[in-house]
Amino acid sequence: MPPEKAVVTNAPLVILLPPSEGKADGGGKPGWRPGSGEFGRAFTRQRSELLAALDAIGGGDAKLLGVGGRHLEEAQRANLSLLGSPTLPAHQRYTGVVWDHLAPSTMTTKVHARATESIIVLSGLLGLVGFDDPLPDYKLKIGASLPAIGKLTSWWREPLSTTLNTRLAGRHVIDLLPNEHRAAWTPTPDAYASLTSVTFVEKSGKVAGHDAKAAKGMLARHLLESKGPPGEALRAWKHPRFRLGISEASRERS
Numbered sequence: 001m002p003p004e005k006a007v008v009t010n011a012p013l014v015i016l017l018p019p020s021e022g023k024a025d026g027g028g029k030p031g032w033r034p035g036s037g038e039f040g041r042a043f044t045r046q047r048s049e050l051l052a053a054l055d056a057i058g059g060g061d062a063k064l065l066g067v068g069g070r071h072l073e074e075a076q077r078a079n080l081s082l083l084g085s086p087t088l089p090a091h092q093r094y095t096g097v098v099w100d101h102l103a104p105s106t107m108t109t110k111v112h113a114r115a116t117e118s119i120i121v122l123s124g125l126l127g128l129v130g131f132d133d134p135l136p137d138y139k140l141k142i143g144a145s146l147p148a149i150g151k152l153t154s155w156w157r158e159p160l161s162t163t164l165n166t167r168l169a170g171r172h173v174i175d176l177l178p179n180e181h182r183a184a185w186t187p188t189p190d191a192y193a194s195l196t197s198v199t200f201v202e203k204s205g206k207v208a209g210h211d212a213k214a215a216k217g218m219l220a221r222h223l224l225e226s227k228g229p230p231g232e233a234l235r236a237w238k239h240p241r242f243r244l245g246i247s248e249a250s251r252e253r254s
Helices: 040-056 069-080 097-102 109-118 152-168 210-225 230-236
Strands: 013-017 119-123 127-130 172-175 194-202 242-250
Touching (some): 013 109, 013 210, 040 069, 040 127, 109 210, 194 210, 194 230, 210 230, 230 242
Antiparallel strands (some): 119 127, 194 242
16 A cells, blocks of 8 residues: 655745746845856856847847837846846845735744745746845746747756755645746655645636736735644635635655
8 A cells, every 4th residue: 555645744834936027126236146046056057048048139029028118128128237237135126916915025024034934936037036035137937938048948947846846855835836937847746745736716716817916925925924834824814706726745655
């Protein structure tokens, strides 16, 4: 008979989140380098290759970047001046709906510390990003395709999965990623304490899309503030519009 699955209740928490397309302007020191941040050493080569690829195409066109007019010009300037550019901590740089409702600026010192330990972002430009990592302003979706590199989800998958799976070993992993970002990662659930993938479901039974971004940020904040096991925190979370679709893959122990 196969071994029974054991629930590890005291393992550390990791929450996987997407970045945001919206980003705060400005920043300061340290200037950004490919080796910056928690995962910089692992991804220096890949980040440097992406900088060269962006430089070769003038920072990207409207099709690649998904913006036009003044926003396109600003995105191109940012992408062409990444090396040494001013940085902000990731939790300040990202300003999209998910991050606005995660509300990092209102976190207590204790919750902020837990977020620093727990939150990992999957990024088209950077691979993986920690909550406090210094980030430049940039524009590049993980689903984009660059000349000489191809689609970033495929290009990142092997190195990103190797590094991320090492970081997730022995931890309770809550996957709040969109499918586009999940495509860049091949999980190894047997190495984790648990892996829970979460979707947001309308009362009609339809899986929610963009409308659930605010709820995703609120759920991440709830998980960071919860004291019990992540599974209990997920079951306790309530929202007037959405329920959670939960898929679990627990680590097996002999």
